[in-house]
Amino acid sequence: MNNRVEEVHLITIAGNRPEIIKVSQLVKSLNKTYRNNFVYTGQHFSANMKDIFTDELNITFDYDLRSNTSDILVLRENIRGLLQQIQPTHVLVYGDTNSTVAGALAAKDCGCRLFHIEAGLRCFDLSKPEERNRIQVDALSDYYLVPTELSKLFLKFEGVPEERIFVTGNLVSDVCRKLYQEIKDKKRRSDIPAEYVLLTLHRPALVDNEDMLKILSRFLSNVEHKILFPIHPRTKSSLEKYGITLPDNVRVIDAVGYSEFLSLLKDAMIVLTDSGGVQEESIILKRPCVTLNNTTERQETILLKANRLYHPLDGAGQQCSINEVIREMLNVKISVNPYGEDVTNRAYKVISSIIE
Ligand code: UDP
Numbered sequence: 001m002n003n004r005v006e007e008v009h010l011i012t013i014a015g016n017r018p019e020i021i022k023v024s025q026l027v028k029s030l031n032k033t034y035r036n037n038f039v040y041t042g043q044h045f046s047a048n049m050k051d052i053f054t055d056e057l058n059i060t061f062d063y064d065l066r067s068n069t070s071d072i073l074v075l076r077e078n079i080r081g082l083l084q085q086i087q088p089t090h091v092l093v094y095g096d097t098n099s100t101v102a103g104a105l106a107a108k109d110c111g112c113r114l115f116h117i118e119a120g121l122r123c124f125d126l127s128k129p130e131e132r133n134r135i136q137v138d139a140l141s142d143y144y145l146v147p148t149e150l151s152k153l154f155l156k157f158e159g160v161p162e163e164r165i166f167v168t169g170n171l172v173s174d175v176c177r178k179l180y181q182e183i184k185d186k187k188r189r190s191d192i193p194a195e196y197v198l199l200t201l202h203r204p205a206l207v208d209n210e211d212m213l214k215i216l217s218r219f220l221s222n223v224e225h226k227i228l229f230p231i232h233p234r235t236k237s238s239l240e241k242y243g244i245t246l247p248d249n250v251r252v253i254d255a256v257g258y259s260e261f262l263s264l265l266k267d268a269m270i271v272l273t274d275s276g277g278v279q280e281e282s283i284i285l286k287r288p289c290v291t292l293n294n295t296t297e298r299q300e301t302i303l304l305k306a307n308r309l310y311h312p313l314d315g316a317g318q319q320c321s322i323n324e325v326i327r328e329m330l331n332v333k334i335s336v337n338p339y340g341e342d343v344t345n346r347a348y349k350v351i352s353s354i355i356e
Helices: 003-005 017-034 051-056 072-086 098-109 129-140 149-157 170-185 210-223 233-241 259-266 277-284 299-303 322-330 342-356
Strands: 009-014 033-041 092-094 115-116 143-146 165-167 197-200 227-231 250-254 270-274 290-291 307-309
Touching: 009 017, 009 072, 009 129, 017 033, 017 051, 017 115, 017 170, 017 259, 033 072, 033 115, 051 259, 072 098, 092 098, 092 170, 092 322, 098 115, 098 129, 098 227, 098 290, 115 129, 115 307, 115 342, 143 149, 143 342, 149 170, 149 270, 165 307, 170 259, 170 342, 210 299, 227 259, 270 322, 277 299, 277 307, 290 322, 299 307
Parallel strands: 009 033, 009 092, 092 115, 115 143, 143 165, 197 227, 197 270, 227 250, 270 290, 290 307
Antiparallel strands: none
């Protein structure tokens, strides 16, 4: 190692399931050359939202802050305490969660240079907490690794100097394709329907509110197909809290590990989701997707016609029923992955070129 590299001390921060998945390969690459610590904030803490992924992706945290909260103030305080103790030079944060914001704030509290990976996504709806998080983290960042040219354009419009923006593709593309290749020939579980719509739901705006959950339940009962629903713990506890049972066409299973989820996704007729990551994986694995929301920041998936927006609340006001939308989407042939290949390598090279 040259002296310059020895002075570098990186911290990569993750706080929840999608962040563990998405940074896993990049962390392994960085660990080979640099002093890089992988820090987990503990925003997601149950075994099926955390340990199952570290085991499967063969990755370990150097520090687990066990915050057990999504409160930004607490997360920031915990991260800052660690940064003050180990004094890194650079911090890498991913995406748009409260852990991302807390990590970015703590990095700036401690005078670290900040990389934002998956920067520049925008849905242009400030009522969405994730949009506010993205904008806040992008305002604090020094370097921006963006998944597509569109994200670069959005950042440039906001005044970010072009030389700080790097189009690398989306890290999930490598992780998702690699894991799927490894498991694609494995035997499928026998307790799922032969044909099904795959559903994921976890956004607080949809699942934290009793009335909204009742609307969702009615909405799902109108879907003409069997629905397979690996349930997020947040949604599960909310349904239990309000005593709401889902209709008979919905088969609920516990949230599953990443490989199993990818295999369920690839075998599904179509995906209904409110998850950002699942919208990306759907287009990568060439499954049509309907996003249960009125906006998305994964704009490329809409532009390529692999994804449609449909808000369960607006259903009555929309021109098509959900079944008509599903029927149309089942005819879509997806041929392009907008998120690139060899993304880990490209991200690694960008980070190296900046820190050395
Ligand atoms: N996922 C999983 N098991 C499941 C459901 C989802 O591994 O039972 C993965 C999915 O493949 C995606 C990520 O979890 O990579 C999405 O997480 P989530 O919906 O919690 O967050 P978001 O993507 O909306 O930030």
